[in-house]
Amino acid sequence: MTLIGCRLSCIGLLNRGQRNIHMFSNTAPSNWNKVVSDAEKIVGYPTSFMSLRCLLSDELSNVAMHVRKLVGTKHPLLNTARGFIYDSRNNLQMRGLVVLLMSKAAGPSQNTASDLISQDMVCGIYPSQRNLAEITELIHTAFLVHRGVVNLKEWTNSDGPLKDMQFGNKMAVLSGDFLLANACTGLAQLKNTKVLGLISSAIGDLVQGIYHEMPNSLEENSLTEDINMVTWEERTFLSHGALLAKSCQAAMELAKHDKDAQRLAYEYGKHLSLGHKLNSDLQPFMKSGSADGETFSLDSAPVVLHRQIIGQKRWRHQLQQAKTIGRQMDYAKLRSTIKLEGGVTSTMDLCRFHSSKALESIQRFPSSKARSALENIASAVTNF
Template identity: 85%
Template sequence: MTVIWSRLSCIGLLNRGQRNISFFSNTTPSNWNKVVSDAEKIVGYPTSFMSLRCLLSDELSNVAMHVRKLVGTKHPLLNTARGFVYDSRNNLQMRGLVVLLMSKAAGPSQHTSSDLVSQDMVSGIYPSQRNLAEITELIHTAFLVHRGIVNLKEWANSDGTLKDMQFGNKMAVLSGDFLLANACTGLAQLNNTKVVELISSAIGDLVQGIYHEMPNNVEDKSLTDDITMVTWEEQMFLSHGALLAKSCQAAMELAKHEKDAQGLAYKYGKHLSLGYKLNSDLQPFMKSSSADPVTFGLNSAPVILHRQIVGQEKWHHQLQQAKTIGTQIDYTKLRSSIKLEDGITSTMDLCRYHSSKALESIQFFPSSEAHSALENIARAVTKF
């Protein structure tokens, strides 16, 4: 399988609706740099977290060459392509790293089979588990590329020519399909039916989650009164958490661990993902006043909790007051109204809850550097 470890998955893509689809991307850079740097040393080199400049395949180089045609446009794929060459200090690739750390923290199973004995472990991790970590990142990257497709109904002349935008969409589809095909090939080569079922179901969850996230039109973004935090968690798990949770479980399956250990790994991935999504949703409300425009999703956790606290009538009044021309919203003004209530503190509390659940799920794993690294990552979710 072609090795394609992409910083692309770390780039925060924005479509015309300003929907941030980055994940593990908005926490304090200095804190995350240290967390990841320490963790990479634990799982051993070479890892997939080096610069993509050293790992670009001929196929992806060819894709990047074609994407140059989009220079001068606002197609999201152009920002994605920049991630092939430039590392982003604020966006750190985490999924594959967590899978590797989980694999090492759990260690080999007491029920080691003959096929595992023949595999040479590197830094306490089986080659099949490293391949799984790669597959996880490939799948995530493929969906990031696909989600960057522009809705041409919302296309404006300032974005670029219609021909260029259509070309960008075509490249996004083909590039995403290419990455996904490589991931599926690698998945089949693992020769483990249960792992194939787990990761295939995670791909299905991603599709379902993204479908529910996408509004039918721009106005729908403000018409989500039926979304509760229960609904939010269900949708965010599908689109942001299922892949990591099931990949952690699959890593345990590859080492022949019992169902209990698999369940604990699954819970860690689930709660870590939800915790980080909550952390990401909080970031626009944590920043101090600046010249940069403020934007956040009306379906983000702080907004949903704020709406539940103040009630629908007051929420609609605040939303109406924040509107400028037509459906345009002054997000700075709306943020000020939201910060007066307890929606933000409630989101922080929920973030801490998922962090504690992630920590709880790995307490039975033996003490080790990898175990400590997983704990550090889970605790970092509460750094606002």
């Protein structure tokens, strides 16, 4: 059974609904699926992830069973579970897959340490690097689950019964903690203090990044905090880039590569993550038709760049113009206003920049199928 099949059987939710979370997806499914499928073949289909053992355990199977109680509510944990089913075919293992591809692309170092000689490489990847890839996925999944905690102060009757929302919060905290604890156990078993420090700092970065992403009211987000692109990139790196960048660097450390190789791997992970997030932020502005009713974050990259271009005074005026009589935001009107300026095109240019920086980093590694796969992934984030 693959990791995907395991997640399906453990979660056991048949209601697929619409996709509500975007873990590492792209807007051109056919192209993105092919890129991922080809990459998985190169690393030998990593089905031995620790996530597999965790998700087959009695504890998490019980969690999945309890999640069914949230059906009929708007608790985010239910949407996260649906996302595991709906998106898992090509998204759930993306971070681990990149770590494995990076490990294979770099290969063994010239000064192989004695403790590595005894390790049998599978598809050109050390067992410790595969363990690192599964740890990366566990951490990412744990934080996805933790993000499903609802602010009960904003609870309304339409969200679902209060007791169910409280129950969902408990499940999000406990199940996320369970996954994170298993990841930390696996991290300790790597017996590498530098890797331990890198991934521990990435967990700290995630916590800090999520703190900055905590939803405030529309007025607070759009008027009181004037976020510029420097701030946007700093916060996005913490919440979306640090884990992948530091995991790629850690994979080089496990193979005893020098600091230059570690730096290149780190840069690839960093720029790939930022490019992907920019692509994700662009999607509400690239779609047509049914997208008119779609909301979007007022702290997304196109909006932040739009605000920088027109200035805070004009931005406040545009927000007021986009509000309906009931003081609700008309996102279709606001989207049209934003698309008239240069925020969207500037975001596309910035996405291409990060894609090119990722390509520049990986092209310093020897030519191989693994390197080509990493190049294809970096190029795919510019498919708008």
